[in-house]
Structures are given as structure tokens and as C-alpha cells.
Amino acid sequence: MAVNILIVDDSKVMRSMIQKSMQMSGLHIGEVHHAANGQEGLEALNRHWIDLVITDINMPVMTGEEMIGQMHERTDLRAIPTIVISTEGSLTRIERLQRMGLRFVHKPFSPETIRDTVRDVLGNEVFHEPGA
Amino acid sequence: MNQALRHKLIEVTGDTLEKLAFIFAFPAETPPAMDSQRSETVRVNFTGPVCGGVELSLPAGALPELALNMLGAEEGESFDTEQQHDALKELANVICGNLLPTLAGDAAEFSLCPPLMVSGDSALIEPKEGNPTESTSEATGYLMLEAGACRVRLTWDPPASRGPEGLPAGGGHLECRGKCHDQGAGGR
Numbered sequence: 206m207a208v209n210i211l212i213v214d215d216s217k218v219m220r221s222m223i224q225k226s227m228q229m230s231g232l233h234i235g236e237v238h239h240a241a242n243g244q245e246g247l248e249a250l251n252r253h254w255i256d257l258v259i260t261d262i263n264m265p266v267m268t269g270e271e272m273i274g275q276m277h278e279r280t281d282l283r284a285i286p287t288i289v290i291s292t293e294g295s296l297t298r299i300e301r302l303q304r305m306g307l308r309f310v311h312k313p314f315s316p317e318t319i320r321d322t323v324r325d326v327l328g329n330e331v332f333h334e335p336g337a
Numbered sequence: 338m339n340q341a342l343r344h345k346l347i348e349v350t351g352d353t354l355e356k357l358a359f360i361f362a363f364p365a366e367t368p369p370a371m372d373s374q375r376s377e378t379v380r381v382n383f384t385g386p387v388c389g390g391v392e393l394s395l396p397a398g399a400l401p402e403l404a405l406n407m408l409g410a411e412e413g414e415s416f417d418t419e420q421q422h423d424a425l426k427e428l429a430n431v432i433c434g435n436l437l438p439t440l441a442g443d444a445a446e447f448s449l450c451p452p453l454m455v456s457g458d459s460a461l462i463e464p465k466e467g468n469p470t471e472s473t474s475e476a477t478g479y480l481m482l483e484a485g486a487c488r489v490r491l492t493w494d495p496p497a498s499r500g501p502e503g504l505p506a507g508g509g510h511l512e513c514r515g516k517c518h519d520q521g522a523g524g525r
Binding site: 217295312315 | 352353356357404407408409420423424426427430431433434435437438443444445446447448449451
């Protein structure tokens, strides 16, 4: 099964870094969509079939937290596995997101951290090599 | 004296440069000369329990390597000035986010504004002469890269009460929440 991914971050550089980390991880990747803020993220979710959302928190127009809140209000979006990748240092905010069932990866991250977190969320079967 | 904060600035900047851009940097014992003509500076403002900003200056010669390492070039690929500035902005953004718990504790919630390139002479105004790291509202750290000197400066509005070593006490005693009004952009 190839995984369609939505990467939401206002930094184009960071979106590229995340995508390259995913490509290095051995994940079966289908389509990759980019969005620069939560609003664009929701628009992409409306237009495309997405299996995994990776999002930053602090973004202009609409934050990642607001986007996740709107996803959780919709039955067709709330079950999409979501990983937050952010510099966020507030335990209060991180715990609030984790209570919503989200995984959190702290920036700066290593490709291994991304791989391990995706594996935890989606399972081994979406990777080229077992245990990759 | 904000010695602890200065050390934290250096530690976070060095760690982020290494992990995000595979660039190694070493703490400078004394403030090196900074050349505004040969440096690139980016500023990230933040709002929350404490308001302020982080300013990062890197030698211009380090930016091609920074972009190359962060973006991962294909063979023969190079990155233009805008891409190099984007890489510098993201570096500053990560440094700022990792510094904020030091200012107000790890329970405090901040909003980061979009990073902005700072140009002109204002980019490298040196801290107060003879007292470069002891201001109650400013701390500056220096690192040495292969391409030259790097400076990271944290400024913040002095809060009403302070914790040990002159740092703002933990918790939200000074709320300055809001959008990044002086930048005309939403919270980052």
C-alpha cells in the first residue's frame, strides 16, 4: 500500500526536509501534497485522499492546532493519522495535542525519528523492508 | 548576569546547526568582529508570557552550505539567494522555538512570528559597549564556524518579576499575547 502524505509547514525548506526524510525511510510513498498553513491543509484534505498528515503548529493564517481542531470536527477527517513536527517547547500544548491522539516530533529531528514515528503510527506493512 | 542564558543560546544554536544543517560550530570565548557587509541576519519575533525576538547572524559564506545541507542537493544542483535565506529563516525559527522554554518555563505557550531577513546597518548593532551579555533584557552568544563568526541574540521585554539569575520567573505573569502586529502577519 502506497501512502499519500500531506505536509503542512509554512517553511518550504522544512517541507522539503520532511519529504526527503520520508523518502529515505523506506516508506511506500504515493502522492505527496504540500500546504503552507492550516487553511491550505484543509483545502488539500478536501481535494485529495490523504493517509497521513504531518503538520507544524505555528503558522500564519491558520495554525496547525486550529487545523487539527477542524479535522476532529469532521467524521471524514478525524481518523487520519497525524504527526506534529514542531519546535514547540510548551509541555501544556504538547500534552493537549497528545490527548487528541497525535504524535509529536521535536525539531530539529533526525530521519530515524521520523521513520520510527511513522512506523508507530502506520505499522510496518507500509515500509519496503520489514522493520525498516 | 545572564551567563546561564548566554550558555543556553550557544548550546541551542550549536546543537541546531549540527542537527539541522550538519554544520559544526564552537563557542567563541570573546565576541568576534562581525562584518555587516558579509553577514546575513534573520529575526524571529515571539509573543506569549514574554515578548521579544531572536536574531541570528551568519557569515554570508556559510549560507550556500547551509542550504545545500538542509535541502539536500542533487548532483549539479545549487540554490539561489532566496532558498539560502529560507534555510537561514528556518534555522532561526528552530533556534527560537527551542530557546523559549528557558525564558518562561515549559508550561508557557508562545506564538512565533514568521522569520524576517534584517538588512542594513541595523542588522548588526552590537550590544551595549563593555557589557555585551549582562543586560536584563538581552543576551548574546557567539560561535565560530568554518566560514566565520555567528552571533545569536535574544531580546525580550523585561517582565515585572524575575526568577533566579535575572531570568523571568516561570509562568504567565506578563501577558503580551497577540498577533505579529508589527510584521503584518499572523502568528507563526
